Structures are given as structure tokens and as C-alpha cells.
Amino acid sequence: MSSLREVSLVQHSSEVNDSRVWSIDWHHSGKNLVSCGADKTAKVWRLEGSKLEKIQTISGDQSRSVRFGKFSFCGNFLATASFDASVIIYEFTEGNFEERHRLEGHENEVKCVQFSPSGRYIATCSRDKTVFVWEAEDDEMEFRLQTVIQKHTADVKFLVWHPDHELLVSGGYDDAIGLYYFDGEDWVTGQFIESAHDSTVWSASWDPSGRFLATVGDDHFLKIWELVDPVPNSGAKLMKIASFEVENSRWPLFSVDWNKKTGLLAIAGADMRVRILEFNQDSQTVVLLSEKAVESEVNAVSWNPVQQEVLGVACDDGTVRLLNFN
Numbered sequence: 001m002s003s004l005r006e007v008s009l010v011q012h013s014s015e016v017n018d019s020r021v022w023s024i025d026w027h028h029s030g031k032n033l034v035s036c037g038a039d040k041t042a043k044v045w046r047l048e049g050s051k052l053e054k055i056q057t058i059s060g061d062q063s064r065s066v067r068f069g070k071f072s073f074c075g076n077f078l079a080t081a082s083f084d085a086s087v088i089i090y091e092f093t094e095g096n097f098e099e100r101h102r103l104e105g106h107e108n109e110v111k112c113v114q115f116s117p118s119g120r121y122i123a124t125c126s127r128d129k130t131v132f133v134w135e136a137e138d139d140e141m142e143f144r145l146q147t148v149i150q151k152h153t154a155d156v157k158f159l160v161w162h163p164d165h166e167l168l169v170s171g172g173y174d175d176a177i178g179l180y181y182f183d184g185e186d187w188v189t190g191q192f193i194e195s196a197h198d199s200t201v202w203s204a205s206w207d208p209s210g211r212f213l214a215t216v217g218d219d220h221f222l223k224i225w226e227l228v229d230p231v232p233n234s235g236a237k238l239m240k241i242a243s244f245e246v247e248n249s250r251w252p253l254f255s256v257d258w259n260k261k262t263g264l265l266a267i268a269g270a271d272m273r274v275r276i277l278e279f280n281q282d283s284q285t286v287v288l289l290s291e292k293a294v295e296s297e298v299n300a301v302s303w304n305p306v307q308q309e310v311l312g313v314a315c316d317d318g319t320v321r322l323l324n325f326n
Helices: none
Strands: 004-011 021-026 032-037 042-048 051-058 066-071 077-082 086-093 096-104 110-115 121-126 131-136 143-149 156-161 167-172 177-182 187-193 201-206 212-217 221-228 237-245 253-258 264-269 273-280 285-293 298-303 310-315 319-325
Touching (some): 004 285, 021 319, 086 121, 121 156, 131 167, 143 187, 167 201, 177 237, 187 237, 264 298
Parallel strands (some): 021 066, 253 298
Antiparallel strands (some): 021 032, 042 051, 066 077, 077 086, 121 131, 156 167, 167 177, 212 221, 221 237, 253 264, 264 273, 298 310, 310 319
């Protein structure tokens, strides 16, 4: 029988009023993890066995909560997004991440930042209802604002790039999902799905093949969407094919991550439980495999890209936990 157990815990922050850990992300090597929090810091950790050891604290660069952190696909850069409306790009130099470039232009809190797989673009989204797409001008990680997308009518909560195509997905407080592509001159909206969920859409993740997208929302639903006709990008569309409701719960789901090795899904949120699910492509159904209670609301889950059984969990109580699924 499948089991989910906690193997270690570290404290990102012990501050009483600013303890929340907003996000976590694994480096592609699986050896390092970044956590970002309400204490205005990002912390970089090294995985040693089953435990995390802190190797760097990034502080003083952003004046409000650091909402999101993301490693570049090459692993040499780290981007952080803050409630102070800034995004900072750090480069790994001489054993530490050092500030290289600052992206400014959003009018309110920045909720998410994502590097495109090609490294050519960075996308950011904000409470100001916009999605910004920035283009790399050279190999020095200098970015210029290329496009401002204004389709959402409320706070944009997340962004996620397709793993193979230059397609970008957004979701937000207006219950909607947007799908965008580059038409040769500008980033345009290929599809905008209103009422994708019955309430705020908090997170999304692609499956290993890039054929399916999972989303979770305030309505305590996980939904599976199939990407059809992705070539050319202008024809790409998302079609909902499956749903999974967390029963006997009124609490929102804040995070979903699709394991790129096993194909299993992890979801978590305000009910203080982490769940492992499996999506069956043939029957287009979602099955619950295991679940575990933790001691706090969960803001983010992230599978280790190398050690497929290891799941990182970011919590409201200031902790980052590692769970093991087998």
C-alpha cells in the first residue's frame, strides 16, 4: 500500500507575524531548494540525505514579502517576486546567488515569476491584473519588457510555461485561465476560459508529456485539461477532461505539482493535508492514492526532479517539510 510520511523539517522563519512560507522550488539537479517567505527573504537549501541544510539567506533586496522564487532551467539564475512590486534576477557566482538585474513596472504585488524553458523569456504576473512578458536582450540576463497582457479582471495568481512549446498559461482571482502565444510580433491571447473554476484558480502544473494541465482552486477541485492542436501555437486550446473534488472539505487548494518522473500529482491547501493522486489517461479519471495531515496550511508543494519520491512542502507556520512517498 502506498504511504506518505514526513522525513524532515526546517524552519524558514520563526517570526511570529511573518512566518509564512509562500513558495518553494527545486533546482534541476535536485540538490538545492529555494524557499520564499513573508519575512522578506529567500533561502537556499542543500539536500543532504533526507535533510535540508541552509546555505544562503537572501535578504534586504526586497522590502515586502517574497512571494515566489524560481530557478532558471539552466540552473545558473534565480528569480524572486515580491509584494513590493519588484522582481530580482540573481546569478550564481562564487558559491552564492548575487543580484544581477531588477525588473520593475508592475503597479502592485507580483505574485509569480517564471523562466521560459528556452531561456528567452521571463513572465511575471501581479495583483494589478496584468501579465508581463520580458525578453532576454543578450546572454547577460538583461531583460526588456516586450508585452503587457491585460485579459484578467482581477489579481493574477500564477503563471506556468509549457515544457516544449512557447505557450504561457495564467490563472487568477477572476476564476479564469488564460493561454497565450507569440504571433511573431507580440504575445496574444489564444484562449481565455472564464469560470474555469468556481472560484480563484491558485496553481497549475503540466504533466511530463506536456499534453495535460492540472489546475487547483478555491473551490477545492483539481481539474485536468488536455492541450489540443499545439502546433502551430495559434491553434492551441485547453479542453477540460476530468475533475477531482476533495470531499467533505470547504477549504481551498493552493498548490499542485505533477511529478515529471512518476506522473503522480501532489495537491495541498488550507485543510492542512497533502494528497497524492494518479490520473488515468485511458479512463480520464483521478484516483486518490495517499494523504497525510500536516500541522499547518500548505501554500506550495514541489516534487524533487531527481529523487522522484521526495516532495517539498511550504507551510504557513514557517516550516519547509520533506515528505517521502512510496
